[in-house]
Amino acid sequence: MSEIERQSMDVDIVCVGFGPAMGGFLTTLTRGLVDHEGAPVVESAVMPGMPPQVICYERADDIGAGVSGVVSSARGIRESFPDLDASMLPMCAEVADEKVVYLLDPQGASRRQDLLDFKDTMIRTFGKRLSFCKDEAVELPYIPPFLRKEPGLVFSIGQFNQWVGSEVMGSGLAQIWPGMPVSKVLLENGRVAGVRLVDQGVDKKGEPEAGYMPGMDIKAALTVIGDGPVGPVGRDLDDFATMPGGHHRRDWALGMKMVVDLPESCTLPEGFVLHTFGYPEPDIFGFLYVLPGRVASLGIFVPSWLDIPVRTAYRYMQHWVTHPYLWKHLKGGTMRSWGAKSLLESGRRGEPRLAGDGYARIGECSGTTNVLTGSGVDEAWTSGVILAEGVLELMKAGKPFTRDNLKQAYVARRRASRLEEEARVAEKSRDGFGKGFIQGLLGMALTGFSNGKINMPGDHRRPHERIPTIEETYATQIPSEELRAMREECQARGEALHDAIMDRIGWPKIEYDGKLLISHQDALLLGGKVQAPSGFADHVVFVDHDTCRACREKICIEMCSGQAITTNPEGGVPLFDREKCVHCGACLWNCSKPHPTDPEKSNVEFRAGAGGLHSAEN
Numbered sequence: 001m002s003e004i005e006r007q008s009m010d011v012d013i014v015c016v017g018f019g020p021a022m023g024g025f026l027t028t029l030t031r032g033l034v035d036h037e038g039a040p041v042v043e044s045a046v047m048p049g050m051p052p053q054v055i056c057y058e059r060a061d062d063i064g065a066g067v068s069g070v071v072s073s074a075r076g077i078r079e080s081f082p083d084l085d086a087s088m089l090p091m092c093a094e095v096a097d098e099k100v101v102y103l104l105d106p107q108g109a110s111r112r113q114d115l116l117d118f119k120d121t122m123i124r125t126f127g128k129r130l131s132f133c134k135d136e137a138v139e140l141p142y143i144p145p146f147l148r149k150e151p152g153l154v155f156s157i158g159q160f161n162q163w164v165g166s167e168v169m170g171s172g173l174a175q176i177w178p179g180m181p182v183s184k185v186l187l188e189n190g191r192v193a194g195v196r197l198v199d200q201g202v203d204k205k206g207e208p209e210a211g212y213m214p215g216m217d218i219k220a221a222l223t224v225i226g227d228g229p230v231g232p233v234g235r236d237l238d239d240f241a242t243m244p245g246g247h248h249r250r251d252w253a254l255g256m257k258m259v260v261d262l263p264e265s266c267t268l269p270e271g272f273v274l275h276t277f278g279y280p281e282p283d284i285f286g287f288l289y290v291l292p293g294r295v296a297s298l299g300i301f302v303p304s305w306l307d308i309p310v311r312t313a314y315r316y317m318q319h320w321v322t323h324p325y326l327w328k329h330l331k332g333g334t335m336r337s338w339g340a341k342s343l344l345e346s347g348r349r350g351e352p353r354l355a356g357d358g359y360a361r362i363g364e365c366s367g368t369t370n371v372l373t374g375s376g377v378d379e380a381w382t383s384g385v386i387l388a389e390g391v392l393e394l395m396k397a398g399k400p401f402t403r404d405n406l407k408q409a410y411v412a413r414r415r416a417s418r419l420e421e422e423a424r425v426a427e428k429s430r431d432g433f434g435k436g437f438i439q440g441l442l443g444m445a446l447t448g449f450s451n452g453k454i455n456m457p458g459d460h461r462r463p464h465e466r467i468p469t470i471e472e473t474y475a476t477q478i479p480s481e482e483l484r485a486m487r488e489e490c491q492a493r494g495e496a497l498h499d500a501i502m503d504r505i506g507w508p509k510i511e512y513d514g515k516l517l518i519s520h521q522d523a524l525l526l527g528g529k530v531q532a533p534s535g536f537a538d539h540v541v542f543v544d545h546d547t548c549r550a551c552r553e554k555i556c557i558e559m560c561s562g563q564a565i566t567t568n569p570e571g572g573v574p575l576f577d578r579e580k581c582v583h584c585g586a587c588l589w590n591c592s593k594p595h596p597t598d599p600e601k602s603n604v605e606f607r608a609g610a611g612g613l614h615s616a617e618n
């Protein structure tokens, strides 16, 4: 079918992705498009006489399909909603109590630097006597101000997005269309002229089948991109606009989490916020937030600097949950839902070009996440608000959305904002983790207490430069012959290697209780709705098949959050099953081989696609 038969629609502003960033943008924009009597203050260029036509496309089948219970200072959100009260939002509470806890390794199976091992021995020896070490954990007596969230909110991002979305839709001044993935930006004469929606009625490879429906072209004077950490539209644009010099996205984390009905015996109060480090690996961070109704949102972050090729967030999360410090609260609880999602943790260093002719970027894809304070929601929201203020200014002045105008109205505003000031402080705060866990913690403290003036020097190698081979990783623990036999056995059974290796190096088996501790496959069924509507192309694509054939780590299989990437019994390119993919995007980051033409990318492409695991509680 020729391009000519593609349908086209004209709007004034087209938006990609509905997360907190777009929530902030559309909330502010729609309020500013009318005066206090509800009369439009600017006119649509495509529908004269009407207010500007604003449309937002969201990939997921629901606008509340975010993945995470979050804690947030909510400063920007509260500036937008000065009367906001936790009781107005479902699953939301004021932060009541905060704890940061160092977890010792009760199993002795994690990879710890010698210095850390020594420190743990000291804690065990003296801590128990002086009673500051209980349940294999040490509660920090003091939480640095840069980590504190009080007075903030804990809430479910899915519920929050739904609430904001219904307010925006209720204004009648913007439309939000879920279940509509955007394929890419439209480029015309060197400017962004809108977006193209994905083709439907195609096979896995994107070839037309019966019922082929080419994705529509949506033409707009302004395209706003807020497609999150692994958004393919923003990434596509980076190829065209190129990243600013020295900027890259080599730091990320995979967040795996669940929503849990707490057992009757649990005494943790509503609004309680817990952050942990030290276990199941020293540099895996954990979080637990208590929401109203005896429900907790909890999970772990597996960071980019965890140089273990056999990394399974799911099993790590189960070991974390069963750590004595947590298990005493969680034993007897029931999993309500489960999910996973990536975080882009490069912060300001991962910032792309924020605006160009006809487009602007907001939210996590624009580098808003603050890696010192560990917060992303409010920063994403605030970036959307700042853009909307600039856009309203340009519209009211009748100025076009050129690069120069957007730089003045948006980028300059953002540079002068609290968002930028805090992002600059945070920029190098986690650099030390690239060198080691202790260096990482020291680095965060140095940055935090010096307000960004002193930082630990960093190491930002790309995954293919830093992830060791499986043989190198376990050289002192598993003889090479045995490792080879384990590989062959797992390969023959079509299984990933991680369980066999974790069992072998001393991690205890997880004893399933059928409620909170269940198999990965059961979690997939229980987690929410896994959507994989037919007629869409596969969104996870292995770029160079020869590279995959030669790849020994096959980390894409080891870390896949949904067990959607599996061993090919014939030994070659891994297999991908769209019906199990939860759209976490972790395969894009974790693949340990470079893209054939761009060393900043991996050999996995994460394209626009429908589906994923959706639970509005997340």
Ligand SMILES: Cc1cc2nc3c(=O)[nH]c(=O)nc-3n(C[C@H](O)[C@H](O)[C@H](O)COP(=O)(O)OP(=O)(O)OC[C@H]3O[C@@H](n4cnc5c(N)ncnc54)[C@H](O)[C@@H]3O)c2cc1C
Pocket: 016, 017, 018, 019, 020, 021, 022, 057, 058, 059, 060, 065, 066, 067, 068, 069, 070, 071, 072, 157, 180, 181, 182, 183, 226, 227, 228, 229, 230, 231, 232, 233, 255, 256, 257, 299, 340, 341, 342, 343, 362, 363, 364, 365, 369, 374, 375, 376, 377, 378, 380, 608, 609
């Ligand atoms: C497990 C976990 C825990 C977290 N905890 C916290 C916390 O406690 N506090 C905190 O402040 N932050 C936390 N964060 C970070 C926070 O969730 C993000 O920073 C925030 O959601 C970013 O908002 P965003 O709008 O930029 O992007 P997103 O929330 O990622 O939204 C982007 C949207 O774009 C859509 N999209 C992507 N591609 C397309 C396409 N091609 N077409 C159409 N739509 C598309 C996506 O489906 C998504 O809905 C956490 C993140 C995770 C994963």
Ligand code: SF4
Pocket: 542, 547, 548, 549, 551, 552, 553, 554, 555, 556, 557, 574, 590, 591, 592, 593, 603, 604
């Ligand atoms: S996608 Fe990456 S990690 Fe997976 S087999 Fe291919 S090269 Fe290896």
Ligand code: SF4
Pocket: 540, 559, 560, 561, 562, 563, 564, 565, 580, 581, 582, 583, 584, 585, 586, 587, 588
């Ligand atoms: S295949 Fe899907 S579930 Fe697996 S890591 Fe990639 S995005 Fe996540």
